[in-house]
Amino acid sequence: MNNIDLAKLYHFDEMFDNTSKPHSCYKDYYKWLSSEEPGNLKKQQIEANEFFKKIGITFNVYGDLEEEERIIPFDIIPRIISEKKWLAISKGIEQRVKAINYFLNDIYNQQEIIKAGILPLELIKNNTSFLNEMVGFTPPGGIYTHIIGIDLVRTPNEDFVVLEDNTRTPSGVSYMIENRQTMLQIFPELFDKIKIKNVTNYPLSLLKSLKECCSINKNSKKVIAILTPGSHNSAYFEHAFLADEMGVELIEGNDLKIKDKKVCMRTTQGYKPIDIIYKRVDDDFLDPLTFNPTSILGVPGLMDVYKSGNLILANAPGSGIADDKAIYSYIPDIINFYIGEKPLLKNVKTWRCSEKTHLKYVIDNLDSLVVKEVHGSGGYGMLIGPKSTKKKIEFFKKKILQNPNKYIAQPTLELSTVPILTNKGLSSRHIDLRPFVLVSPKSIKITPGGLTRVALKDGSLVVNSSQGGGTKDTWVLEEF
Amino acid sequence: MLGKTAAHIFWMFRYLERCENTARLINASHFISLTQKQNIANHWDSILNVAGNKKAFLSKYGAINKSAVINFILRDKTNPSSVLSSIENARQNARIVRNNLTKELFETINETYLKLSEIFRRPINEKNLLNTLATIRTKCQLTRGTLHGTMLRDDTYIFARMGSFIERADNTSRILDMKYYVLLPSAGFVGSTVDNAQWENILRSVSAYRSYNWLNEYEFNPSGICKYLILDERLPRSLIFCNLNIYENLMSISKFYNKNFKSLNNSEKFYEEMLNLTIEKVFEEGLHEFLVRYLKNLFILATIIETDFRFYK
Numbered sequence: 001m002n003n004i005d006l007a008k009l010y011h012f013d014e015m016f017d018n019t020s021k022p023h024s025c026y027k028d029y030y031k032w033l034s035s036e037e038p039g040n041l042k043k044q045q046i047e048a049n050e051f052f053k054k055i056g057i058t059f060n061v062y063g064d065l066e067e068e069e070r071i072i073p074f075d076i077i078p079r080i081i082s083e084k085k086w087l088a089i090s091k092g093i094e095q096r097v098k099a100i101n102y103f104l105n106d107i108y109n110q111q112e113i114i115k116a117g118i119l120p121l122e123l124i125k126n127n128t129s130f131l132n133e134m135v136g137f138t139p140p141g142g143i144y145t146h147i148i149g150i151d152l153v154r155t156p157n158e159d160f161v162v163l164e165d166n167t168r169t170p171s172g173v174s175y176m177i178e179n180r181q182t183m184l185q186i187f188p189e190l191f192d193k194i195k196i197k198n199v200t201n202y203p204l205s206l207l208k209s210l211k212e213c214c215s216i217n218k219n220s221k222k223v224i225a226i227l228t229p230g231s232h233n234s235a236y237f238e239h240a241f242l243a244d245e246m247g248v249e250l251i252e253g254n255d256l257k258i259k260d261k262k263v264c265m266r267t268t269q270g271y272k273p274i275d276i277i278y279k280r281v282d283d284d285f286l287d288p289l290t291f292n293p294t295s296i297l298g299v300p301g302l303m304d305v306y307k308s309g310n311l312i313l314a315n316a317p318g319s320g321i322a323d324d325k326a327i328y329s330y331i332p333d334i335i336n337f338y339i340g341e342k343p344l345l346k347n348v349k350t351w352r353c354s355e356k357t358h359l360k361y362v363i364d365n366l367d368s369l370v371v372k373e374v375h376g377s378g379g380y381g382m383l384i385g386p387k388s389t390k391k392k393i394e395f396f397k398k399k400i401l402q403n404p405n406k407y408i409a410q411p412t413l414e415l416s417t418v419p420i421l422t423n424k425g426l427s428s429r430h431i432d433l434r435p436f437v438l439v440s441p442k443s444i445k446i447t448p449g450g451l452t453r454v455a456l457k458d459g460s461l462v463v464n465s466s467q468g469g470g471t472k473d474t475w476v477l478e479e480f
Numbered sequence: 481m482l483g484k485t486a487a488h489i490f491w492m493f494r495y496l497e498r499c500e501n502t503a504r505l506i507n508a509s510h511f512i513s514l515t516q517k518q519n520i521a522n523h524w525d526s527i528l529n530v531a532g533n534k535k536a537f538l539s540k541y542g543a544i545n546k547s548a549v550i551n552f553i554l555r556d557k558t559n560p561s562s563v564l565s566s567i568e569n570a571r572q573n574a575r576i577v578r579n580n581l582t583k584e585l586f587e588t589i590n591e592t593y594l595k596l597s598e599i600f601r602r603p604i605n606e607k608n609l610l611n612t613l614a615t616i617r618t619k620c621q622l623t624r625g626t627l628h629g630t631m632l633r634d635d636t637y638i639f640a641r642m643g644s645f646i647e648r649a650d651n652t653s654r655i656l657d658m659k660y661y662v663l664l665p666s667a668g669f670v671g672s673t674v675d676n677a678q679w680e681n682i683l684r685s686v687s688a689y690r691s692y693n694w695l696n697e698y699e700f701n702p703s704g705i706c707k708y709l710i711l712d713e714r715l716p717r718s719l720i721f722c723n724l725n726i727y728e729n730l731m732s733i734s735k736f737y738n739k740n741f742k743s744l745n746n747s748e749k750f751y752e753e754m755l756n757l758t759i760e761k762v763f764e765e766g767l768h769e770f771l772v773r774y775l776k777n778l779f780i781l782a783t784i785i786e787t788d789f790r791f792y793k
Binding site: 053054055056231236240241243244249250251252254255265266267268269270 | 481482483484485486572575576577578579580583586587590591594635737739789790793
C-alpha cells in the first residue's frame, strides 16, 4: 500500500517519517492497514459513504440551488495523534481559552489592556465585532465563550500552531461524532486492537457545562434550547443533531416571545420560559430592537432579558471580537498580559496591513503570502499567493492598498499531510485540526482530538467543506 | 413539545399517508383499466378528480392518457400532491424535527425518500409500475411500523397518529366521491345494480376487497360497500375507524396535558354523529352531499387541532 512519493515530502506527514516508515503513533494502525486487501478498503469507503447518506449527514451550500444538500466527503484513513503530543496541545489550548475569556471580560469593562498600551484602541473602535451593547455588562459566571473551536495546523518542524480561534459559533462537532460512529460501525476490529479516547460524549458535556453557568436557583431544573436560523442554514444538521443528543428543544425566532421578562417558547401547551439558549445565529440577527432591525431570525426584546440576568446566552453576544483576525495577532500579548505566561501554542506569523511597515512587506511579497480579510470566514475572499495568477495578485494588491485595515497576511504554510484513500491507493493531502472546547465557571473541557479537515484536491491547502474539503476521524491514543 | 414541532410531525404523517393512499389508488385503477373495455379515459379522468389537480394536468398534457396520468400522479414535481412531492414534503418535515424522532424512524423516512427519488428519476411504464407501487406501499408501511416499534408513547406519537388518521379519512372519502361521479351521475341510480369491477376498484384501493367478500359472501351492492367503507369500525380505512382513532388520540392527549380541548369536544361529537348514522340516512342525504359535508367537518376539526395545540401561533 505504500506508494507515497517521498520526493514530495517537504512538509510533515502524520503517518510516515522521511524514511517512509510509520511514526510510532501509527505503528499499530499501519500494521493493520498493510494486511488489508486494497479492494476491501475501497468497499469499506463506499460503505462509509452510504452510511453518511442514510443518516442524512448533510450540509447546505449557499448559492447552490440545484444541489442544495450535500454529503460532506469522509475519508476512512484516520488521523492519529499520540497521547503525549495531545497533552501538550491541550495545555496550550486551555491557556489560550482562559486568556480569551479574561480579555473579553476586560475589553467590555475596564479595558486595562488598552490603558496599558498593549492593544491599540483603534482595533476596538469602529470594529463591527465589538458590541457597544455589551459594555459594562458581565455575563453570569463571567464566561463569554462557552464553546470555542481552535483551528490548529502542523508545520514542517512538527509544531502545532494556531491558525484561527473560533469564538462565535464554531461548527463541525457533529461531524466529529458521526465520523467516529461511522468508523466504529465499519472497523470494529480496529477499535479492539487500538485503544483511543472517546469523543462521543461531547453533547452531554456541553449540556453539563451550560448548566454550570446558572448561578441562580441551582437546584431547579433548567430549560435549555438551541436557537437555529432554520432548516436552510448550512449547519442545520448539526443544530438538530445536538438538540437530539442533548435532549433539548430546537427553536427558531418565530417560536419565541418575551413574557414576564423571560424569553419563552411556544409549546403545544402555551408559552414556556427558557433559562439557557445555545445560539447558533449571528449576534446581528439576535434581536431586531438592538441589532439588525430587519432580522426575522431573532426575537424583539431578547437583549433586555439577557441584560436583566434572566437568560444565559452561549456564547455571549460580542464574543466575536476575540476571533477578529486583527486581534488574533495580539493573542500572544493577551496571554502574557492576563496570565503572565508565555504562550504554549504559537501563532502563525501575521502582518497587519494597517501598519505601514507591515503593509510594505506584504505588497512586496504578495506572491509568497496568504492574504485574508480581517472579518472573513469560511475560506472566502482569500488570496493564496503561490497558487495564484499574476492577474489575481495585481487585483488583490489594488484592493489591499485601497483599504489596508481590512487585511492581514501570513506566510503560506506547509500544512502537514496524511494519506487519503483514492482510486490509485494512498495519496497524501493537507489537513488541519479543530478541537472543541467547553468553558464553564467550574471547568475547561477539550475534546480529545477534534475535527480533522482535509483538502481533497492534490496539493490544495483549502480544507473548508464549502470549498471541496472533507473530513477524517481523529484518534488520540490511550497510551498511559 | 414545541407547537411548531407538533405541526411538522402532524404533516409528516399526513404526507406519508397520502403517498401510500395514492399508490393504492393507482394500483386499483391500473387493474380496472386492464379488465374494463369501455370508458377508459373517463376512468383516469376520475382519478385526476380525486387528486384534485385535473386542471394542472390538462394545461400540461392537453389530453388524458393512462401513461401521462400515472407519471403525473406518481412523479411530477410540479404536481404538489404527487407521490414524489409528498415523500419530499414528508422527509423535509422529518428533517426539520429529526431531533424529535428516533434515529431509526428518521433513517427509515430518509431511506424511503432516497429510494423513491431514485426510482422516479426515470418515467414509470407498465412493466415497472406494479413493482414501483409495491415499493411505495411497503416503504410507507415500514415507516409506520418503525413509528410503532420505536417511538415513545407521548405527545409526539399522538400528533403523528392524528395526522395519519385525518389524512386517511380525507383520502377514503375522496375515493368514494370519485366513484360517486362515475357510478351515480344522478340520484336515481342510487341503490341500483352496478358494474362490479368499479366497486371492486374502490375496495381494492383501500385493501378491503377480500375482507368485504369474506364478510358479505360476494354480495356486491353499492349500499353494502358504502356501509363498509363509511360505517364499519373494524375496517382500518373506514371513515368511522378514523373518527374513532382521532377521538381516542385527543382523549389521550387531554389526559397527558391534563386539560380539556375544543378539538376533543369536536371530535367526540363528530364520532357520535358517525355512530348514529345509518347507510339509509347517507343515501337520503345523497352520497356526494354527505361526503362534501364530511370533508368540510374534517377540515374544521383539523383547523381546531391546529389552534388548540398552537401549531402556528
